[in-house]
Amino acid sequence: KGTPGALKTALKENSAAALFLLFWVMALLLEATGGRAASTGGVDVGPSFTHGLGQAFAAFAGLLGGCSLFFRLLLGGLAALGVLLAVLRPEKGRNRRFAGELLEAAVPGVLSLVFILLLCAASDASYAGRPQVMFPVFFALFLLMADAEACAIRRWPGAAALLPLAVVFCFSMTNTRMLTFADSNPLFINGHTALAVQNCIYGQIIDAARAGESEVMVLVPQSGETISNWPHDGTIAEPMVKFFLKYGLIDHDITVQIVPSAEVNRQFHIPEDPVLR
Numbered sequence: 001k002g003t004p005g006a007l008k009t010a011l012k013e014n015s016a017a018a019l020f021l022l023f024w025v026m027a028l029l030l031e032a033t034g035g036r037a038a039s040t041g042g043v044d045v046g047p048s049f050t051h052g053l054g055q056a057f058a059a060f061a062g063l064l065g066g067c068s069l070f071f072r073l074l075l076g077g078l079a080a081l082g083v084l085l086a087v088l089r090p091e092k093g094r095n096r097r098f099a100g101e102l103l104e105a106a107v108p109g110v111l112s113l114v115f116i117l118l119l120c121a122a123s124d125a126s127y128a129g130r131p132q133v134m135f136p137v138f139f140a141l142f143l144l145m146a147d148a149e150a151c152a153i154r155r156w157p158g159a160a161a162l163l164p165l166a167v168v169f170c171f172s173m174t175n176t177r178m179l180t181f182a183d184s185n186p187l188f189i190n191g192h193t194a195l196a197v198q199n200c201i202y203g204q205i206i207d208a209a210r211a212g213e214s215e216v217m218v219l220v221p222q223s224g225e226t227i228s229n230w231p232h233d234g235t236i237a238e239p240m241v242k243f244f245l246k247y248g249l250i251d252h253d254i255t256v257q258i259v260p261s262a263e264v265n266r267q268f269h270i271p272e273d274p275v276l277r
Contacts, residue, residue, distance in 0.1 A: 059129030109140020
């Protein structure tokens with residue numbers, strides 16, 4: 001204990017945890033050097049630290065509320081199943097081991113949550129609503145889910161055959177949040193065409209800025225699915241301009257007006273939406 005050899009042994013025995021911790025620290029360092037970090041300077045956290053802490057907790061609660069309902073139900077169901085099996089199983093030794101596994105996952109998660117909420121309350125409460133900032137908490141939740149699944153498989157070994165299907169199903173449900181491919185790609189544009197359309201939109205902005213223009217009307221594909229012409233709506237212009245300015249692709253700000261045009265659809269052979277026919 002207290003020797004370099006002991007530290008080396010501890011790191012070796014906990015190499016996975018050390019790697020995840022290193023990954024999280026690297027993510028925070030990258031976040032600190034990003035463009036969003038500059039906007040947190042001098043943030044008003046409210047009339048008191050308690051007020052900032054309440055805002056941070058509300059931001060975290062909003063993050064959880066924005067997760068897929070299926071994910072929340074799955075988390076609650078697996079946790080309840082794991083605890084139930086741990087209580088009902090006759091092997092007391094295994095019960096104690098499972099309880100220890102739960103504590104090993106839960107305690108770091110709770111401590112991480114408290115630390116991050118306090119840190120955000122003192123700096124920028126809204127950061128508690130960012131998934132990358134709350135990574136240690138979600139990692140602890142996934143560990144709890146994995147422990148509960150392992151407990152269930154030990155109780156019913158045949159259930160292991162369902163794991164590949166469960167992994168694919170859970171991944172799909174938690175990442176798409178009930179959004180199908182047809183919903184996210186209403187014009188059924190293939191990847192090569194989407195890249196060409198993207199470059200066309202970028203090129204119109206960059207060419208106009210380099211020509212000294214202060215305003216430009218950018219033609220984009222027309223979609224009848226929504227009034228806003230999603231996904232090529234007016235909200236895409238400002239982030240593009242900021243990105244181009246940051247990396248020196250243009251040397252001055254430019255006002256961009258998005259103009260949906262059926263001509264762009266024909267140029268890139270994009271099938272017209274049924275609403276447009």
